[in-house]
Amino acid sequence: MAREEAMVFVMYGFTYLTALAWLTGLTADGSVLPNPEKLLSRPLRREQEVNQQLNTSALNTALAFEPYRDLATSTAAEQQQHNILFSPLGLASALVLLSRVSGAESRSQALQALGLAADATQQSVDATLSALADLQRSLALHEGGGVQRAESAAGTGAGIGTTPGEETGEEDAGNTSDAYDGPEGRNDTEGGVHPGGQLRVWSSLHVDGKPSLDYNSFMLRPQPTSAFNRSFDTLMKDLEASDKLELTNYVHFKGRQPFERRHTVPRSFQLNATASVDVAMMLGDDSLEAMMLYDTNCSATVVRLAHSERLASLLLLPKAELQPLEDCLSDARMSFWRSNLKPGRAEIRFPKFQLRKSYSLESLLRKSGVSSVFSHLADFSGISQKTLKLAKAPHEVMLEVEETEYEDRGRPDIMLDFSVPPRITFNRPFMLIIYDDLTGLVLLMGRIIDPTDV
Structure with missing residues (x-):
């Protein structure tokens, strides 16, 4: 009985990463959270308040600039001539998942890469993980429009068993307009802001070799979470006959420039x-x-x-x-x-371009101190007492950069400036x-x- 309860807790740990609890209104103990629509209507916290929970500088250093420097200074001569693209937010998403399923050493490494001190209190850990989940959810839900916004929520693994409209609190989830409707239902182009960001992040753990969501499916399906709905039962059953795991980490960003x-x-x-x-x-x-x-x-x-x-x-x-x-x-x-x-x-x-790159999470995270989870001594005691091995851990990212749909055909008069811009x-x-x-x-x-x- 105790083991079953532990398994259930771990499964909710997965959904903690993907912010399922925020969107379905359920917590790990079954209690009800505030209505998601009310959460969406909350004003954004001030940067100072957010940074009290997120050590942004440590996160950027460990998950952005250090991995980039490693990739840019690769000893392979041909690598020097290649494009580079990866997602620190995607890495943070994978680390949150690893922190939920790993034993003490691997969990400690993951948390330190997330900017937490080795002696951090459980309260600090919970606050940081909560802030990361909230940030990922906020960016996915607010930085898209219509059906794109629903896809962003689905891409984080959120809203299992719900419709896109239910996931996001959007009544008009079928709107396929490329423009983002601001709070007043209008295109907000003031201050040089031409909205058009669409962000999706997905992390999942499954038995290696079993059917899973590949990147193309992640891109094409509006709700790539149906398989994850049964991942607990499936994962436990599959682990009876396998000792190999795969961690998938996908990110897509479509940014329209002004x-x-x-x-x-x-x-x-x-x-x-x-x-x-x-x-x-x-x-x-x-x-x-x-x-x-x-x-x-x-x-x-x-x-x-x-x-x-x-x-x-x-x-x-x-x-x-x-x-x-x-x-x-x-x-x-x-x-x-x-x-x-x-x-x-x-x-x-x-x-105007489209770029897609794939790396191993191991190669990106080792220099950040996360190594034990990729070794033969990996400890996944959060989900099983048997010895498990992380066989694959792909990190795939796609970036699309294009123009906005917006065209200013009625520009106000501009004062003449004879200087050369x-x-x-x-x-x-x-x-x-x-x-x-x-x-x-x-x-x-x-x-x-x-x-x-x-």
Whole structure:
């Protein structure tokens, strides 16, 4: 009886990660949480209050900048010429799951990578995990529109056994408009914000070799959680005949930039000193006000463009080679950029592209101190007393960057300015950091060496 109760607790640990409890209104002990619609209507917590629960600097360092540096300085010569894309938010999602199913050592490693001290109290642990689940849920639900918003919720593994409308509290879940309807049911384009962010995150644990949700299914199905609905019974049964587990971690972000589609034209992108490719280059003319700066220490131009009210991108264009900029990366440098960006007008050209990358969670997390769960001594006593091995742990991320649907055909008169606006053209290798503007947490980051290499 005690063992059965322990198993049930672990299963609810899985759903804790995916914020199922928030969306279904049930807690692990069966009590009822506040109505999800009321939760959605709560005003966002101030950044200071959020950071009291999330050690954003530690998270960014361990899950964003350190893994990026490892990927960028790979000893394989060919790797130096490749695109890089991964998701620190996806890594955090996987770590929360691992912390729920692992024994003491692996759990401690996972929690430390999430910014918790080794001697953290259970209260601190619960607060951090709760804040991460709340953040993931908030971003998934608020940064999309209509059916896309429902898919975002489904992508986190939320809302099992419910319809998309029930998951999100949306009455018009069938709305397929690409534009995001703001609080007043209108397109909010004030302040240079042209909404169009769609974020989905998915993490799950299952027996290796058994049918599971692959990335293509994750992308195509509006509710990729039906298999997860029976994962507890299935996992327990499958473990009777297997000792191998697989942890899947998928992330998708579709970000529409504030450019009009009619201005997109083919242009040359310089890969290196001798090679170039043609890409579809978007244009933001000098009527668009952006936040920008030139960092002399990193020899790079930094441009901030908003995807929505919360999600934004830092676009980093080095003056020459990319490596000095990569060497400059840190959480402190990112904070400097965010604090010193100034509004200005510029003609911005940026490539339209789609990029998908896959890595092993082991390779991304080992340098962050998470190693025991991937070894032959892995302890999964949270779900079984038998010796289990994590056979596979893929981390797959897709990023789509395109124009908004929005076209300003009725622009107000603009005062004549006879000065020549600066031109910022991303026609050579650059970097990007997609982050939550409320907390400063990095959600995706990478470098684009070749925007045509999908």
